Amino acid sequence: MGTIQSILSGFGNAFTLTNMLVLTGGTVLGIIFGALPGVSSTMGVAVLIPLTYGMNPVTGLIMLAGIYCGSVYGGSISACLLNTPGTPASAAATLDGFPMTRNGRGGEALHEACIASFWGGIFGAIVLLFLAPTIATFSLKFGSQENAMMAIFGLTIIVSLSNGSLLKGFLSGLIGLLMSLVGMDITTAYPRFTFNITTLYGGIAIIPAIVGLYSMSQLLTSSGEKTGVLVNEDSIKNMKVPKVRLKDFVRYPMTYIKSSIIGAFVGIVPGAGGNIAGYIAYNEAKRASKTPEEFGKGCREGVAATEAANNAVCGGSLIPMLTLGIPGNSVAAVLMGGLLIQGLTPGYSLFSTYGHITYPFLAGFILAQFAFTIIGLLGAKQFAKVVKVPKGFLLAGIGVLCVVGSYAASNNIADVYIMLIFGILGYLLKTAGFDISAIVLGLMLGSIAEAGFMQSYALYQKDLGQTLASFVTRPISLILILISVASCFSPLLSKRKAKKKAAKLAAQQAAEKAEEKNDEE
Amino acid sequence: MTMRWKERLAAIGCFGLFLFAFINSRSFPEVPKILPTAVTVIGMALAVGLFVRTFIMKYEDDGKKMDADHKAGAIKVGLAIVMLVAYILLLSVVGFFVTSFIFMMVFAYVIDNEKRKLWLYPVVSAGLLLVVWGIFGLFLKVPLPKGILF
Numbered sequence: 001m002g003t004i005q006s007i008l009s010g011f012g013n014a015f016t017l018t019n020m021l022v023l024t025g026g027t028v029l030g031i032i033f034g035a036l037p038g039v040s041s042t043m044g045v046a047v048l049i050p051l052t053y054g055m056n057p058v059t060g061l062i063m064l065a066g067i068y069c070g071s072v073y074g075g076s077i078s079a080c081l082l083n084t085p086g087t088p089a090s091a092a093a094t095l096d097g098f099p100m101t102r103n104g105r106g107g108e109a110l111h112e113a114c115i116a117s118f119w120g121g122i123f124g125a126i127v128l129l130f131l132a133p134t135i136a137t138f139s140l141k142f143g144s145q146e147n148a149m150m151a152i153f154g155l156t157i158i159v160s161l162s163n164g165s166l167l168k169g170f171l172s173g174l175i176g177l178l179m180s181l182v183g184m185d186i187t188t189a190y191p192r193f194t195f196n197i198t199t200l201y202g203g204i205a206i207i208p209a210i211v212g213l214y215s216m217s218q219l220l221t222s223s224g225e226k227t228g229v230l231v232n233e234d235s236i237k238n239m240k241v242p243k244v245r246l247k248d249f250v251r252y253p254m255t256y257i258k259s260s261i262i263g264a265f266v267g268i269v270p271g272a273g274g275n276i277a278g279y280i281a282y283n284e285a286k287r288a289s290k291t292p293e294e295f296g297k298g299c300r301e302g303v304a305a306t307e308a309a310n311n312a313v314c315g316g317s318l319i320p321m322l323t324l325g326i327p328g329n330s331v332a333a334v335l336m337g338g339l340l341i342q343g344l345t346p347g348y349s350l351f352s353t354y355g356h357i358t359y360p361f362l363a364g365f366i367l368a369q370f371a372f373t374i375i376g377l378l379g380a381k382q383f384a385k386v387v388k389v390p391k392g393f394l395l396a397g398i399g400v401l402c403v404v405g406s407y408a409a410s411n412n413i414a415d416v417y418i419m420l421i422f423g424i425l426g427y428l429l430k431t432a433g434f435d436i437s438a439i440v441l442g443l444m445l446g447s448i449a450e451a452g453f454m455q456s457y458a459l460y461q462k463d464l465g466q467t468l469a470s471f472v473t474r475p476i477s478l479i480l481i482l483i484s485v486a487s488c489f490s491p492l493l494s495k496r497k498a499k500k501k502a503a504k505l506a507a508q509q510a511a512e513k514a515e516e517k518n519d520e521e
Numbered sequence: 522m523t524m525r526w527k528e529r530l531a532a533i534g535c536f537g538l539f540l541f542a543f544i545n546s547r548s549f550p551e552v553p554k555i556l557p558t559a560v561t562v563i564g565m566a567l568a569v570g571l572f573v574r575t576f577i578m579k580y581e582d583d584g585k586k587m588d589a590d591h592k593a594g595a596i597k598v599g600l601a602i603v604m605l606v607a608y609i610l611l612l613s614v615v616g617f618f619v620t621s622f623i624f625m626m627v628f629a630y631v632i633d634n635e636k637r638k639l640w641l642y643p644v645v646s647a648g649l650l651l652v653v654w655g656i657f658g659l660f661l662k663v664p665l666p667k668g669i670l671f
Contacts, residue, residue: 051657167567167571168528170567174564174567178542178564181560185552185553187552188550192557193545193546223597223598225594226590226594390629390635391632392628392634396624396625396649400649403621403666408657413612416666417609432528432531433524433528453555457552457555
């Protein structure tokens with residue numbers, strides 16, 4: 001079946017009453033979670049994955065699509081109204097969204113955020129729909145060496161793009177890799193690091209670990225923050241929501257297009273998220289604008305640029321995840337956990353053997369854009385009230401959801417203990433500046449890397465030298481090795497460049513000052 | 522605690538973790554030992570690197586003392602961990618509903634920065650629990666932990 005036919009049949013399968021109801025529910029939940037400051041999209045999706053356990057794969061994945069897209073839009077609500085991005089992806093939306101609210105145009109800002117998110121989301125979803133099957137077909141050329149290197153490449157790029165130091169990024173990745181080794185060895189079934197605990201024989205369950213690392217650790221971080229209810233009551237009470245007209249959808253066509261392209265391609269790069277895309281698109285819109293001086297003072301186009309870009313990231317970030325098993329960002333990593341729970345492994349099989357599940361999911365991803373736009377435009381004022389939820393109740397509720405979600409994965413209380421341990425570990429590492437996403441990726445990609453390596457090892461009659469040589473002699477594998485090495489050293493080079501630039505600037509300033517002094521004398 | 526000390530402790534913790542795993546992996550047969558050995562050896566080397574770096578590098582918060590807000594925050598995080606550990610340990614003994622109800626009430630009261638009317642805590646906790654039970658227990662039929670009570 002051709003791609004177009006698969007897509008059409010995907011829409012047919014996605015468009016059922018149950019799926020639409022679930023999509024609507026997921027979108028509403030996503031918007032609520034996204035709007036809550038301190039609750040990121042990742043945390044929202046991680047906590048809500050258990051909702052999909054009892055559903056069939058298509059319905060469950062469509063719900064996750066709704067949660068993901070809804071939460072990214074939801075993040076702009078608190079960004080615009082409170083100057084506090086609900087999700088990191090919406091950080092750039094504060095630049096003009098909040099000044100608009102202060103100028104009494106909060107409702108307008110929310111509408112623009114919704115409309116721009118729609119265009120960005122649609123573009124990202126279309127790129128995903130057409131690009132993913134092509135890349136997946138390319139992955140057919142991968143042997144065991146390439147699979148192993150792809151996993152390592154995914155890990156190195158996330159590590160190198162992660163905030164803070166490269167050393168901590170690598171340590172985070174290695175902690176994840178070590179955790180992935182717990183359980184029976186894939187080639188000999190020898191139990192490693194299980195300490196006679198039955199639950200550990202199957203390895204560390206991904207979902208409880210993800211819920212712990214993302215949601216529980218965030219809960220602990222938020223518990224220690226001083227902020228309570230972050231709301232400026234008047235900004236919501238007196239907020240006027242204007243009527244939406246059709247021309248509002250085409251107010252800034254070039255900004256929508258450019259920002260969407262930026263967002264989709266930033267999303268494809270593993271590790272680069274919506275926040276980066278938002279700032280790049282904002283700068284581009286400002287640069288291209290005839291009135292750049294208005295940016296930062298409540299310019300509607302500024303909101304349009306950032307929101308179109310960060311929603312386009314959603315589709316882009318799923319491309320490497322669905323095709324190569326490398327999540328584009330942390331939400332994609334959690335969604336990958338959702339796929340694995342449904343028994344689906346990323347790669348070509350998703351678009352061939354499991355096409356009847358994947359294409360409806362991708363169709364659902366497009367429908368999710370319509371869902372959050374309609375819901376967002378109709379309920380802007382109601383969603384704005386979400387930010388008033390008191391911190392104590394919110395965190396207590398999230399704590400219970402974390403427990404239910406981890407337990408429901410396999411009705412095993414040991415999974416709840418794993419979630420708690422990972423939550424505390426994640427919190428401690430996060431406060432020391434370690435990258436949680438790298439740990440999660442290490443945990444998920446570790447088994448893929450090991451499987452690839454062990455298959456090659458078996459293929460070369462357990463000759464370690466020949467096995468390692470095979471990684472260098474195969475062209476795709478060699479390219480992946482080179483890119484991995486380059487991605488490891490690129491942050492060091494860019495740091496050195498930035499240092500040189502700063503030193504040059506400082507020298508220039510000093511010279512100018514000295515010259516001024518000489519002139520004065 | 523300054524970032525220098527946080528990193529130093531994290532480096533010691535990571536080294537301990539990798540060393541423990543390394544020692545444990547010595548008893549593995551040849552093939553299952555390959556990757557654990559590689560991961561733990563590199564991990565220990567990086568942890569040592571991080572530890573050494575804390576003596577060389579300059580940190581932004583060097584010399585800064587923890588203010589009252591940070592101290593209060595750290596205490597709240599500690600309390601949150603204690604409450605969560607107690608909640609999760611009692612969950613399978615007492616039962617989901619009773620422990621969750623008590624946990625939500627106490628957690629919300631302790632963590633909230635603004636003190637609200639006392640009756641709000643049990644009422645909101647019961648309401649939230651009802652929603653969780655409605656969605657997971659009734660609608661999705663997800664089993665919830667059971668104990669002596671309910």
